[in-house]
Amino acid sequence: MGRNAEATAADRAHVFHSWSAQDLVSPLPVAGGRGAVFWDEEGNEYLDFASQLVNLNLGHQHPRMVEAICAQAQRLCTIAPTFANDARSDAAALIAGHAPAGLDTVFFTNGGTEAVEHAIRMAKVHTGRLKVLSAYRSYHGATAAAIAATGEPRRWANEPTLPGSVHFFGPYLYRSAFGSADEAEECARALAHLEAVIALEGPGTIAAVILETVVGTNGVLVPPDGYLAGLRELCDRHGILWIADEVMVGFGRLGTWFGVDHWDARPDLITFAKGVNSGYVPLGGVLISEEVAASFATTPYPGGLTYSGHPLACAAAVESIRIFTDEDICGRAADLGEDVIRPRLEEMAAAHPSVGEVRGLGCFFAIELVRSTATREMLVPYGASGPEAAPMAEVMAACRARGVWPFAHFNRLHVAPPLVIGEDELRRGLDAIDEALEVADAHTHDGPVAHR
Ligand SMILES: Cc1ncc(COP(=O)(O)O)c(C=O)c1O
Numbered sequence: 001m002g003r004n005a006e007a008t009a010a011d012r013a014h015v016f017h018s019w020s021a022q023d024l025v026s027p028l029p030v031a032g033g034r035g036a037v038f039w040d041e042e043g044n045e046y047l048d049f050a051s052q053l054v055n056l057n058l059g060h061q062h063p064r065m066v067e068a069i070c071a072q073a074q075r076l077c078t079i080a081p082t083f084a085n086d087a088r089s090d091a092a093a094l095i096a097g098h099a100p101a102g103l104d105t106v107f108f109t110n111g112g113t114e115a116v117e118h119a120i121r122m123a124k125v126h127t128g129r130l131k132v133l134s135a136y137r138s139y140h141g142a143t144a145a146a147i148a149a150t151g152e153p154r155r156w157a158n159e160p161t162l163p164g165s166v167h168f169f170g171p172y173l174y175r176s177a178f179g180s181a182d183e184a185e186e187c188a189r190a191l192a193h194l195e196a197v198i199a200l201e202g203p204g205t206i207a208a209v210i211l212e213t214v215v216g217t218n219g220v221l222v223p224p225d226g227y228l229a230g231l232r233e234l235c236d237r238h239g240i241l242w243i244a245d246e247v248m249v250g251f252g253r254l255g256t257w258f259g260v261d262h263w264d265a266r267p268d269l270i271t272f273a274k275g276v277n278s279g280y281v282p283l284g285g286v287l288i289s290e291e292v293a294a295s296f297a298t299t300p301y302p303g304g305l306t307y308s309g310h311p312l313a314c315a316a317a318v319e320s321i322r323i324f325t326d327e328d329i330c331g332r333a334a335d336l337g338e339d340v341i342r343p344r345l346e347e348m349a350a351a352h353p354s355v356g357e358v359r360g361l362g363c364f365f366a367i368e369l370v371r372s373t374a375t376r377e378m379l380v381p382y383g384a385s386g387p388e389a390a391p392m393a394e395v396m397a398a399c400r401a402r403g404v405w406p407f408a409h410f411n412r413l414h415v416a417p418p419l420v421i422g423e424d425e426l427r428r429g430l431d432a433i434d435e436a437l438e439v440a441d442a443h444t445h446d447g448p449v450a451h452r
Pocket of ligand 1: 116212273274284
């Protein structure tokens with residue numbers, strides 16, 4: 001048995017995997033990584049074009065991160081959340097310091113799901129209302145309130161979920177739920193739709209609207225200008241809180257500290273995780289507005305976690321934020337996106353009959369694959385798995401065979417490399433994806449074309 005096979009067998013013996021039929025998974029054993037590259041037990045290298053699960057913004061094994069975690073481990077590995085701790089206070093101050101004005105307090109969690117769970121709880125207690133509105137084509141996490149808010153198939157097997165969970169259509173021009181012709185029309189119609197949903201659900205019953213600032217796993221959907229401002233206005237009109245779920249897009253992914261920075265719109269609560277410390281130690285949290293924080297000034301907040309503000313995770317966040325500043329990680333992500341990723345993906349869109357649309361922001365892009373650019377029929381159906389998803393599995397295999405590991409979801413490939421990736425590495429990975437797309441072309445109604 002080769003070393004990869006041995007390591008995979010050891011995994012399969014006792015490890016239970018997320019979201020999977022256990023007998024059908026065969027995980028690649030990863031032996032190590034550095035920067036934007038990781039390698040398996042047999043030394044095969046892959047460019048990490050997914051930043052693991054879009055969390056590894058600083059790449060693998062950033063020396064300053066490893067050092068900061070070791071230093072904190074030497075000093076104090078853990079301390080209960082009831083105490084004050086400098087790693088925790090420093091992390092909270094730095095996070096609040098980069099957040100939109102007025103979001104000044106941080107509740108720390110162990111990851112994104114818990115952040116969403118607590119943001120929703122805060123909104124419910126603050127408003128005294130029950131309902132939570134969220135978008136179809138969204139992912140907010142895997143536990144009770146977070147999976148209830150989720151607007152994609154991972155919710156289905158968890159139903160029935162919490163009462164008061166209502167879904168609406170967000171803006172998505174390429175597959176507009178409103179038949180819109182352009183971004184401005186999509187924005188206006190999506191807001192009119194949300195206004196109608198609020199009216200029909202009863203504005204006085206709604207605690208919060210939770211929305212991914214740029215929808216992540218479900219399509220890299222960038223909201224049209226004006227949508228978030230319109231959402232803010234609707235929420236203000238009805239005393240509803242806006243929770244911006246920035247678990248995937250916060251901390252540099254979009255070329256800004258927070259995604260909302262692109263639109264100058266201020267949410268009441270922001271959830272974050274992943275990029276806050278690149279997942280070197282699990283951490284998430286909720287940024288809380290002064291108004292919501294005031295609700296818990298003299299009335300206890302009904303929630304907590306043994307590991308809220310864990311010193312190892314917070315020390316990693318402190319160092320990560322310092323690295324972001326020292327290395328201008330946000331500026332770098334913005335430049336790589338506009339100078340390298342967007343133009344190269346647009347070339348691919350022009351050349352491949354399987355590419356329906358490319359879209360994104362910062363270092364976060366989607367390639368939407370179709371059977372026909374005329375009908376926009378998806379390369380594989382919504383929610384496809386098993387044999388139905390075979391064309392996408394083939395495309396992914398073609399990427400991996402060329403040493404690139406992108407993220408695939410339904411009919412899309414996502415390009416989300418570490419923000420520290422070298423320009424040469426990025427170009428090499430995009431060239432590999434360009435080649436791999438010929439596999440998708442073969443599944444179009446038009447078939448492959450000679451485009452070189
Ligand atoms: C937007 C969003 N919210 C919440 C979550 C859940 O975060 P976690 O997996 O850290 O619990 C995710 C995970 O991908 C996410 O993308």
